[in-house]
Amino acid sequence: MPAATHPPLLDSFIAHLAESDQRVTATRLQVAKAIARRGGHFTAEEICAALPSVGRATVYRNIKLLAEMGFLCRVLLEDGSLHYQVSHRGHHHHLVCTACGLAQDLLGCDIQDLLRTRAGDSGFAVSGHWLEVYGLCRDCQSKAP
Ligand SMILES: [Zn+2]
Ligand SMILES: [Zn+2]
Ligand SMILES: [Zn+2]
Structure with a gap:
């Protein structure tokens, strides 16, 4: 890296x-x-x-x-x-490449409202969330066979 x-x-x-x-x-x-x-x-x-x-x-x-x-x-x-x-x-998530390990910041999260709505259906009060996204970065995709 x-x-x-x-x-x-x-x-x-x-x-x-x-x-x-x-x-x-x-x-x-x-x-x-x-x-x-x-x-x-x-x-x-x-x-x-x-x-x-x-x-x-x-x-x-x-x-x-x-x-x-x-x-x-x-x-x-x-x-x-x-x-x-x-x-x-500030609040953000990561795009974690499972091939090379690169973790890029994913800024601009707009799932909190969705989670509030869904969790609210169970009477749950959301105080936060943690989400990592796994996959392949651009370089690793181009190297893939
Ligand atoms: Zn990669
Ligand atoms: Zn980060
Ligand atoms: Zn978030």
Whole structure:
């Protein structure tokens, strides 16, 4: 997968920490830097492996913090493993390629109203939803026999 870097992630993270009165620690920046260097999605374990000097619990805590702040989103692969990737902030879904693993953001979700209506028939009050779309990306379709 091509390596993409996300330098804006670091700047926004630092700004956001300052705004919410949280400390900008060296460890926090180390975790954010390791994430910004990665292209595509990754597991928390991969970040642990990349940062042997940082405790595992610290890595997990900071990934959770980044996800809560909207800088990372969770990507559920078809095999059930949970990955993270640098996020567009805000609600969106992913188009996950089952051949190369690419997870593209699918912006503009308009199924919440439909779900509200359907779930309302069962007297259920919807608070959210999570949807991943699996298939083949354009490149993998052109490579398919
Ligand atoms: Zn995403
Ligand atoms: Zn693909
Ligand atoms: Zn949605």
